[in-house]
Amino acid sequence: MEKYTTYNEQAWDFEVGRGNMWTDGCTAEQILEARKGNLMMSLSPFKQVPHSWIAETKGKEVLCLACGGGQQGILLASYGAKVTVFDISSEQLKQDATIAKREGLTIAIEHGDMSDLSRFSDQRFDLIFNPTSTCFIDDVQKVYHQCNRILKDGGTLLTSATNPALYMFDEKAAVRGKMKVKYTIPFSDLKSLSEKELLKRLKKHDTIEFSHTINDLVGGLCKQGFSIIDLYTDTSGCLMMDSFVHDCYMAIRAKKGSKGSC
Template sequence: MERYIEQNAQAWDWEVGRKNIWTDGCTTEQQQKARSGELDMVLSPFKQVKPSWVDDIRGKNVLALACGGGQQGVLMALAGAKVTVFDISEKQLGQDAQYAKTLGIELNLVKGDMQDLKMFDNASFDLIFNPTSTCFIQDVHAVYRHCHRVLKPGGYFLTSLTNPVLYMFDEKKALKNRLRVKYTIPYSDLTSLSEQEREKRRSRHDTVEFSHTLEDLLGGITDAGFSIVDVYSDTSGFMIMDSFVHDCYLAVRAVKQL
């Protein structure tokens, strides 16, 4: 496993302790809705995923990809899906395990790198649900190829993409509601930062991130053999950023053709 993947695994373990929004589980209200077939959950950071994208999952085999944290995988299982939660973080998967025990649901929990899904057979899943996470891996094409292989013909791949333009700006300034262009894109922590800056991020338990290009993020989906059938956008959660960049995140629904 590459060093940056190990760093990200440790960083997400750390985020569980900080109760990051992607690690803090699901509410009793969400659980009750899921049992009745209504999935109140996110694919991108804030907007509820379109109900029509997840309205027919009872009895379906679902891969919740990079989806630990006791959130979407739990809710889809409550809605009647057969769910495999795949994540790089042991503690993120631990969140799902705790919910499974408490709620009496079955979840198949698998730890691994989303760039390598060789442990799954061809055409294993009816649906792949991948919340915002491709910004934490270097090779999005590998993810898309594996997803296409393990998805059944006619199955859907749902993913959320970070707009590369967000990585142009100085993060510290953005947190203070100021925008300052600092980096060229495509951005990569491995090449856009000095070794000193990377070490400082490691000491703060930060993740290693990559912006990629829209050609790779969107074109890579179609290059893998998918057809994109629907898209919606979401905000960043930073007022200053959202006032300049409308489509901070893109939620994509793609299908593997019959």
């Protein structure tokens, strides 16, 4: 089997062709509001980011990590940030390039796997904006470690994590309106599924995902030198799922600080 990130790259390229809502760019209204100083953007799937989390980004170096699709990067650039958009999907990045050209924005485009940020120098960025995407990598602490390295002292990481509990349930049963616990946590498409189930996902252009643990998702930030200074939760958008798991996503604001602080 090829490296799983190759499949995820192909899956997100495919989603752009389908017009997936996370790949179709931001609206003209959002861009106009951003230029006026009002950022209407999401970190977790649905709730808007508190303005206080992103208010100080004008003129600052911002890395939009795993953030292609012509959405958050475009809005932050419209607001006045110096934006670098990094994503594994070349089709997603084309969305950013197209909209940036249309709007007269300057954005640096970087294609790559979020597990490898070695191209960026130490203490380069003031802020890293990472919408829900750590579920697509197998080692979340590796990413946290690299984010800490490339952030300036006192810099901020905004990241969104999927509640591991979502991966316990049988997807087929959920489609039929039933919630059935099927998998143990931590979940991995590569280990938790049968070979037949995995091949079926790949043929459907589904992403390969990992649940991680709360210990890694939250405690891992502290271990890698961040202090968690704020957090809010979000729903899944599926009434059936939300009735079982209220806090489906966690949006976390973490500041680069002394190692081991939280």
